[in-house]
Amino acid sequence: MVVDVSDILKEIGASKNVNCSIVLKDITWQGEPLQFRKPLTITGSLTNSGSILLLNANVRGTVIFQCGLCLEAYEQNLEFPIEARLKKPSQKNNVDDFVYEGNEFDLSKIVWEFLLLEIPTRRCCQENCKGLCPECGANRNKKTCHCINIEENDPDLALDERLQILKDHFSTRGKEV
Ligand SMILES: [Zn+2]
Numbered sequence: 001m002v003v004d005v006s007d008i009l010k011e012i013g014a015s016k017n018v019n020c021s022i023v024l025k026d027i028t029w030q031g032e033p034l035q036f037r038k039p040l041t042i043t044g045s046l047t048n049s050g051s052i053l054l055l056n057a058n059v060r061g062t063v064i065f066q067c068g069l070c071l072e073a074y075e076q077n078l079e080f081p082i083e084a085r086l087k088k089p090s091q092k093n094n095v096d097d098f099v100y101e102g103n104e105f106d107l108s109k110i111v112w113e114f115l116l117l118e119i120p121t122r123r124c125c126q127e128n129c130k131g132l133c134p135e136c137g138a139n140r141n142k143k144t145c146h147c148i149n150i151e152e153n154d155p156d157l158a159l160d161e162r163l164q165i166l167k168d169h170f171s172t173r174g175k176e177v
């Protein structure tokens with residue numbers, strides 16, 4: 001999505017609205033798919049503040065993540081602000097700066113940079129996602145399988161139970177004395 005800045009470059013203080021929708025390409029992020037079924041909505045403004053162009057905008061839309069536990073795709077709403085400083089390539093002296101070349105810049109590139117910061121590290125379809133059965137691979141949100149799972153057969157728990165019986169045994173004896 002290319003934005004033309006020629007109309008505000010001539011005059012310091014000039015500003016224009018940036019209202020558009022952009023379609024981002026699906027990518028693989030941290031080994032998982034990141035998909036966009038609908039365009040994202042961008043609303044904001046671009047101001048010529050002399051040495052730089054200032055982009056202030058709000059991004060809204062939905063993204064399709066993959067649940068890290070059950071591997072199902074799920075949709076999540078996104079809304080975040082963008083504050084970007086744009087300079088000519090020859091003026092760029094900060095890693096956080098973006099560039100405009102000639103009379104234009106690529107808005108998608110800026111949206112991507114900010115969007116990736118919004119992605120949670122733990123992506124989960126629901127708070128109580130039960131994940132996949134480690135034995136048969138069934139999605140435990142959708143069906144109950146009859147595998148005996150390691151968690152339910154926890155050897156540590158069994159040990160604790162045995163210790164508890166011993167403790168009870170000795171405390172009972174203690175009372176008898
Ligand atoms: Zn899940």
Ligand SMILES: [Zn+2]
Nearest residue numbers: 133136145147
């Ligand atoms: Zn199972």
